[in-house]
Amino acid sequence: MREFVFALEHESGTNPVADVLAAHPDATIRSLSCHVTEDHLWRVDHAEGSPEALEALEGAYSESSYCADCLVKDDCGADCEIKVLDRSSDTLVVYTHWDRTDVCTSVPHLALEHLGEGLLFETEREGRRYRWRIVLGNGTPIGDFVDALGEEVDDCTGLELLRLADVDPEPDAEGPLSREQRAALRAAVERGYYETPRRIDLSELAAELELPRSTLSYRLRRAEAELATTFVRGETGEALFPRL
Template identity: 75%
Template structure:
């Protein structure tokens, strides 16, 4: 088995869930399950964020013109069902189901057509970025699938292939680099910030200009840097505690 990981980056106004996530950069969504047949798609998503963000997110899911994962920008006429399974102050669990029309398609439907049955899907969303991980057979025609997906996505989102590797059960969707520290997006953001002088005193570049150079929203860049800084700080403290534990005492 192999895993194929790629990302979509939605343009403003093309996906109501992405719009909410950009407006609330501390909010993320991960899939708990995702299933597809040629005629339908159903999934369960787990979102975390502020009460205000989750309220906006629930409204986006219930938007009459929105069907989860449908790549058609206009109203596709599909019969969609949305149901909240769990709601707390900082958690929202949503079930969605829709039957396809003649014009509907989605990432799972394109995958089913080109990669066959028996696929496992896992997703993670933050800001306008929507990452997909598909577990599939060794001989699946990945490039045919990715080319076909690009045609379906059209101009509403950018696409980026992140990795195609043998299945590693210890590697999560958020995907640490080889050093086991940061997801790809956070590592690139942090490297760009360092190289551009963002962390120097005084700063050589502000966050808005750096976001423009990286062609990402300012809120998304800020969120990635905060996540990266928190991860590195936590790792540093853990390593420091380990060193203290083995340090000789006088």
């Protein structure tokens, strides 16, 4: 199996959910499930954040003009169903479903058309950045999918290709971090990003590494999360990679 990872970046005013996330940096959304057929798309999302952020997100999901993941900027005419499955002070779980019209398209629909069936989708949203991870079969060509996605993404949405790699269920010799995460973390330590006070800020470090600021931020956060998880599980005796 291989994984293809890329990110979309929504401009202000082009996506109501992205606008709310940009206004509430404490809020994040990850997909619990995402499924697609030729005529339908349905998914379950788990959002975390302050009560104010979650209230705003619930409103954004319910906007009549919003259809989850539809790349058509004008009214596509799709029948979209929204249901709140769970709500607490700091979490929101939302189910969305829409019936595809002749003009509707989305990342999962493009993937189904160009990559075939049997795909797994994983998404994370923070600010205006929308990260996709698609797990697909070995040898599946992705060129047509990337071209089609580029054609559907207009000037209001940026597209960044992050990674195409084999999916390895076991940690490599250097630990659970990816090569990109290790490089980002090493550069951050060497340049004094973690010192108090900092000798370099995130924007300066990203410029030195010739990376978008959002990409560097994402890699550092993922590396920090992996290291924290490894530390805590090591202290409690829990295996980081339990036998399945």
